[in-house]
Amino acid sequence: MAITDIVRALDEEIARLQQVRELLAGGGAVSSRSATSFQHGANLTKPARKRKPLSAAARAKISAAQKKRWAKQKKEAASK
Secondary structure, three states: OOHHHHHHHHHHHHHHHHHHHHHHHOOOOOOHHHHHHHHOOOOOOOOOOOOOOOOHHHHHHHHHHHHHHHHHHHHHHHHO
């Protein structure tokens, strides 16, 4: 690969990165082609997995623990 080809490839990459930066910053007009090609990779997060239902005993245990934390917090606030 010739040096001119490398320089041309770098210039294209810089231009593309500047367009992406403008998209992320929310400013400037970007061609629709580059904007849509960027949006295809935008959703990279995993979908939320479904939760299993908690038993009544588990809910009661969590509730009791939270009430205990609240009581401790309330006690510390009253002592100040």
